[in-house]
Amino acid sequence: MLTVKRFANPDVTRAFTNIVWLGLERLTQIGVAIVISGMLARYFGPETFGKWQYANTLLLVLSPITWVCGAEILVPTIVNRPPGQLGTVLGSAFALRISVSAVALLLTWLGIALHFFEPLVGAMLAGLAVTMLFREPFVGVINAWLQSMTYSKPQLLTSMSTAVIKAALVYLLVRATAAPARFGWLWALESAAIGAVLLLYFMRRHGGKLGWHVERSLFRHFASAGTVFWLGLICMYLFLKLDRLMLERAISFADLGRYSAAQQLNENWITLALMLAQTIAPAFVYRVQGIAQLRRNMWRLTALTAVLMVCGAFVLDLLAGFIIRRVFGPDFEGAIEIFRWAVWLSVPAGVEAIGNLVVLKYQAKFVLLAKWLLALAVAFAVNLLAIPRLGAYGALVGLAAGYLAAASVNLYYIRFKLRP
Template identity: 85%
Template sequence: MLSLKRFTNPDVARAFANIVWLGLERLTQIAVAIVISGVLARYFGPDVFGKWQYANTLLLVLSPITWVCGAEILVPTIVNRPPQELGTVLGSAFALRIGVSAAALVLTWIGIALGATDPLVGAMLAGLVVTMLFREPFVGVINAWLQSMTYSKPQLLASMTTAAIKALLVFLLARAAFAPAAFGWLWALESAAIGAVLLLYFRRRHGGKLGWHVDRALFRHFATAGTVFWLGLICMYLFLKLDRLMLERTISFADLGRYSAAQQLNENWITLALMLSQTIAPAFVYRVQETAQLRRNLVRLFALTALVMVAGALLLDALAGFIIGRVFGPAYEGAIGIFRWAVWLSVPAGLEAIGNLVVLKYQAKYVLLAKWLLALAVAFAVNLVAIARFGAYGALLGLAAGYLAAACVNLYYIRFKLAS
């Protein structure tokens, strides 16, 4: 009866429905990403696919620059301000994000024009980076408003719908033998469509008016608040893509394409598994105030995560040849061995993610920054030595060392925090 009462509580029911939609959206995105990768890998071939993956790596390294004034700052501001100030809050955040995003876009285009990267990589990246102009300024700001109401369904529906349409367009463009550089603009079109849908939804909910205004004081606050978290996220994403950034200098694009094919499948598996930690975090970590109970919960979460990751890695290791062959085709046979080793990275990645929940619970921003700086430095040092000796497998060693360094920082912080 007690559990039934909890479920019928409007706030709990809304949160549960939101989690369900988040799960559906993540599963859709993972499925679409695998389908698109398979289509492009077969159409491009290993060499061009390696350049495509490298362009996406550069995008994912550049994108965190636009994450100024993150959700950890914007959502609480929306919640704590009176409803009549919503337009000022969103308008100030939008002005900051659009300015930073536009500057990042222009600087990237200038770098491409000056020949900072391979010509085909640059041509692909030119379209991909346009997503920065829409993702954070439009999608990110309105999604923060939706998060403040625990109602992400409009954004998630738009994201799932456009992802499915993008997959269809990728298939049609590949059948029509479009130039590889043209595909990057599909990602720009997708982000623009999501931004437009959410903007129209917001206006409809507010009497047909946007009502966004810029407040200079709030603008300055958004520009400085959360800077440490922002830098930490930049370091984290740079760490996650450092393997491909360093491999590009030492191996061919064809080999990079095979490595990236294996890693993309592995990253989708890790993302799917880590949804577990994101789902259970509020109930088992964030809302727990008693230290003893939090310790018990963490022990159980670490054990459960290790069990899930090891079981998944064993299964994927055994099926590596079948999975690579089905998704990417015979030209990517060299990715099988890499994938079999890469899936075991999910174990330290999962344990790090659980430990990170405590860092986020106590808003330990300097710990977060120090952790990813250390992981980045350790991975860079290991890559310098290991890539020269072991090639692509050396990059996996760098990732493993970085994950272990980050996990050690989490464990040290947990012992310090829970002991005090």
């Protein structure tokens, strides 16, 4: 039971405020995603919209390449290091990430130039891929600093503002009947704007100076210590996008567009669980040393997340027909039932995200890698059997099986690590 004394705890107060801002940001992002998806779906039509969604899928499969030295390494390092070393920590992480991101972008453009992708998909991906140069090196590094203080308001406020501006620019391009390939560059512009604002905010908080320095030993540590986590995250995102990668070869781009329309809305909702886990981790997991207290926190956080995701899924299930018809129009009627089933994936996804915090706290990198390798293998096997028989619904079965496999690994590790 919460008491006045607990609310007086600064960690609790900061976490609660962070969660409020997180909720506002998620509501904004969900609203903007619905508006943008609706405009693009109606403007492009199912087939071109399917190609747009497939280009986004390719981006989200490629993006983890830039996640070397992720938040699971960087945030605990910031928390455990003296404040005077902040510039060295962030500078070393930035140098590593910008190098990897630049290489990833150049390789993506090379693949487009060599016609590895369908022509329109490649043209869309060309602009979308530029986000890799800004998201992790700039936004990711500064956001890790904000997470370490349990104070994500600047990042969330910036994200909300740029999302609304992006929606307005999408509307203007639609009105101007712009070519589909041009829309990807709006996402690149958005990521650059967020990075610039957060960089200026960091400098303002530190006397107008950036103060980032590269320390070779720390650079090497980030590159080596994060490798297994990095591979684990690559497996995780392959798992999350495996449904669309495998469906692209089994159904038409028009049907893929309908499936992706439902999943895009659903993924904005599932992201809430992931961001909730990230914002509460420093105060309620990473800084907690007592096993008994940590075990109590984990049960409470798991229960809270499960209730939140069940309630949200129930509401979205009820409103599925209204949402799909209003947002996407009559050409996307087939997405309604897919969306109704997909929203319930948020429950195992949320539970898995909370359980994953203990894996990150103890830096159990091989557990993380094994977990997502297992989830990827299970989903791949289920998709091979289910997609030919059930089509898009088979891909949902594969996702559900993968999430359950990942959550089971988390549960086993928590019972092992936090036993009395």
